[in-house]
Amino acid sequence: MIAGADAARTRGLRRFIDNERWLGRLLLAPAVIYIVALVGFPFLLAIYYSLSDATVGSRTLHFVGLRNYGQIMDNPTFWESLRNAIVFTLVSQVLVVVLAKILALALNRNFRGKWLVRFLILLPSVAPISLGVIGWLWIFDPVYSIINWGLRAIGVFGPNTWPIWLGQPNLAMASVIMVDVWRLLPLATVIILAGLSSIPQDIHDAAAVDGVGFWRHLFRITIPLVMPIMLVALLFGVVFTFTDMIVIFVLTRGGPYDTTQVLASYAFFTGIQGGNLADGAAISLFLFPVLVGVAALFLTMARRAEVT
Amino acid sequence: MATVETRAVTKSFDGSNAVDAVDLLVKEGEFLVFLGPSGSGKTTLLRMIAGLEAPTSGDILIGDKVVTQMPPRARNIAMVFQSYALYPHMSVFKNIAFPLDAQGMHRDETRKKVEWAAGLFGIQRLLQRKPRQLSGGERQRVALARAVVREPVVFLLDEPLSNLDAKLRTSARDELQQFQRRLGTTTIYVTHDQVEAMGLGDRIAVLNNGRIHQLGTPQEVYDDPADIFVATFIGAPPMNLVESEGIVTGFRPEHFLPHEIYHGDQDVTRFPFKVTRVEYLGSDRLVYGILEQPFPAAHVISRLPSNVSVAVRKDEHHEFVVRNRDLRYFDRASGKRATPPSRTTPP
Numbered sequence A: 001m002i003a004g005a006d007a008a009r010t011r012g013l014r015r016f017i018d019n020e021r022w023l024g025r026l027l028l029a030p031a032v033i034y035i036v037a038l039v040g041f042p043f044l045l046a047i048y049y050s051l052s053d054a055t056v057g058s059r060t061l062h063f064v065g066l067r068n069y070g071q072i073m074d075n076p077t078f079w080e081s082l083r084n085a086i087v088f089t090l091v092s093q094v095l096v097v098v099l100a101k102i103l104a105l106a107l108n109r110n111f112r113g114k115w116l117v118r119f120l121i122l123l124p125s126v127a128p129i130s131l132g133v134i135g136w137l138w139i140f141d142p143v144y145s146i147i148n149w150g151l152r153a154i155g156v157f158g159p160n161t162w163p164i165w166l167g168q169p170n171l172a173m174a175s176v177i178m179v180d181v182w183r184l185l186p187l188a189t190v191i192i193l194a195g196l197s198s199i200p201q202d203i204h205d206a207a208a209v210d211g212v213g214f215w216r217h218l219f220r221i222t223i224p225l226v227m228p229i230m231l232v233a234l235l236f237g238v239v240f241t242f243t244d245m246i247v248i249f250v251l252t253r254g255g256p257y258d259t260t261q262v263l264a265s266y267a268f269f270t271g272i273q274g275g276n277l278a279d280g281a282a283i284s285l286f287l288f289p290v291l292v293g294v295a296a297l298f299l300t301m302a303r304r305a306e307v308t
Numbered sequence B: 001m002a003t004v005e006t007r008a009v010t011k012s013f014d015g016s017n018a019v020d021a022v023d024l025l026v027k028e029g030e031f032l033v034f035l036g037p038s039g040s041g042k043t044t045l046l047r048m049i050a051g052l053e054a055p056t057s058g059d060i061l062i063g064d065k066v067v068t069q070m071p072p073r074a075r076n077i078a079m080v081f082q083s084y085a086l087y088p089h090m091s092v093f094k095n096i097a098f099p100l101d102a103q104g105m106h107r108d109e110t111r112k113k114v115e116w117a118a119g120l121f122g123i124q125r126l127l128q129r130k131p132r133q134l135s136g137g138e139r140q141r142v143a144l145a146r147a148v149v150r151e152p153v154v155f156l157l158d159e160p161l162s163n164l165d166a167k168l169r170t171s172a173r174d175e176l177q178q179f180q181r182r183l184g185t186t187t188i189y190v191t192h193d194q195v196e197a198m199g200l201g202d203r204i205a206v207l208n209n210g211r212i213h214q215l216g217t218p219q220e221v222y223d224d225p226a227d228i229f230v231a232t233f234i235g236a237p238p239m240n241l242v243e244s245e246g247i248v249t250g251f252r253p254e255h256f257l258p259h260e261i262y263h264g265d266q267d268v269t270r271f272p273f274k275v276t277r278v279e280y281l282g283s284d285r286l287v288y289g290i291l292e293q294p295f296p297a298a299h300v301i302s303r304l305p306s307n308v309s310v311a312v313r314k315d316e317h318h319e320f321v322v323r324n325r326d327l328r329y330f331d332r333a334s335g336k337r338a339t340p341p342s343r344t345t346p347p
Helices: A002-018 A020-050 A067-073 A076-107 A114-126 A129-139 A146-153 A169-197 A201-209 A214-243 A246-251 A263-273 A277-305 B042-050 B092-103 B107-120 B136-148 B166-183 B194-200 B218-223 B228-233
Strands: B004-013 B016-026 B031-035 B057-062 B077-080 B154-158 B186-191 B203-208 B211-216 B240-244 B247-251 B268-280 B284-291 B299-305 B317-323 B328-331
Touching: A002 A020, A020 A277, A067 A277, A076 A114, A076 A169, A076 A214, A076 A263, A076 A277, A114 A169, A129 A146, A129 A169, A129 A246, A169 A214, A169 A246, A201 A214, A201 B042, A201 B077, A214 A263, A214 A277, A214 B092, A246 A263, A263 A277, B004 B042, B016 B042, B016 B211, B031 B042, B031 B194, B042 B057, B042 B077, B042 B154, B042 B186, B077 B136, B092 B107, B092 B136, B107 B136, B136 B166, B166 B194, B186 B194, B194 B218, B203 B218, B203 B228, B211 B218, B211 B228, B228 B240, B228 B247, B228 B328, B240 B299
Parallel strands: B031 B186, B031 B203, B077 B154, B154 B186
Antiparallel strands: B004 B016, B004 B057, B203 B211, B240 B247, B247 B328, B268 B284, B268 B317, B284 B299
């Protein structure tokens, strides 16, 4: 009796599993639920908040139209944050792409100790970002900065030179850019390395026989051929940097005088710490059309540069 | 146009020699073929001549100048790769113009040269296309045009026809030879296909295990193989080998014929022979069988052209003969050619 019931259940299960229609839905479900619950719902909620007068302290909210957007447009800190976010993203991504390209070219060769170099370069990507950035906080510390002590010890800094890395406006921006480059370099390097190793050796040999030197080879053959994949790396980098606030939050909290305030951190300070959920949502939503535009642009360029 | 010479060129990979002390002189304007099975070192030797690999020892000379330490671009050579290695992001025009750009040639001059090279291979109408929009045969022509365009002193071709289908390969072979004759440029051609080698080469270098086993005209290599490797590598089916008393006797399948074919006055050796299988191939019949007393029981093959009408069936015993001048002798121990044994041939 029991064995028969078991067999029937097994048969029913098998029929269900073999049914492609239901199996397909079942296998897709986790991803769909995840995206709806953790991306779609908060996104819609943010749009709703940005059109309301929601605050942390109140359980009621009223629809106010585009008033919040008008308000943040009138706020000079918002414009400074936008400008900073653009500088932060552009400068760090230019550095990341150039350095990642150089690193990838170097790692594409064989040399002694390559594994060690590769290990050291990939290390930042396995450490939790916030822990890594706290390490940098100490490196930039006004009293203990290993950079200052180190450079003084070897005589580069005289007795009166003692930069406060995170306390002087230009240095602060340079410092957060440096940390962001350190953080994104491994990913970009790995992506470009994959692109480089997908170029057939014959192409390089043909270029060598055709008589090109290093630079022409690099700019006429290697870079155009890794361009599509480099644009993907750049897209990741731009999105990560533009939406990131961990580096800023841990190192400078947007200071000094908002000189390192970016949209993401400004939205956080306004909406969560300042309690003005509506304005915070409006600020963070400002990122959305910009990033959609960037993504569309890069994907189009990547498709156009695609060669095979 | 130039000579190419290698002097005791050796290339070791992980302790074993992929190319082993090769001495070779390619004459001016010659079409030389490197023929060998895969792993014979023929491509490595070609890549060393191109400068894409550095020899472990030995010297390479192009036009009497030692180029061993020079990069490929200083050697004034052109190479066509098995994959063609066209630059996928450039148009056909830019692909062909690329070697000229590298020389810093003026734009008008470049255009003229590219059009000349494209004209040689009939690809003028493809100049604006990208490589991915071309067929295999068209890609091969573009690769050749790119090689020709800057008029190098040596062409190096690495199995350029192996990616084409059989029919196209025949016509491409013909064109390749014609254009080489017209330009008269020294050419080294690597292949594992003996038909290509025989058809194209002025001379063939037969390679195995990093050594040149024989260097000679197609006829010399076929008719007078220097050793057992060459005898069995060239010819399809390969040369029949019969071993006795330390001497290996070899004869080609097409020379191994029923005794009825020959008149009594010819100097022949008789081989009693039991037929095990007959393959009818249209223009030929291939007859497989085993030799009988007084010979050791060796498996041999005969190729009968269709105009030989002697009936040969499975399981029959026949007497096949080979003219004595078609017999070749090899020393079993060294594999090298040996003088004919002084024993009297069976009647």
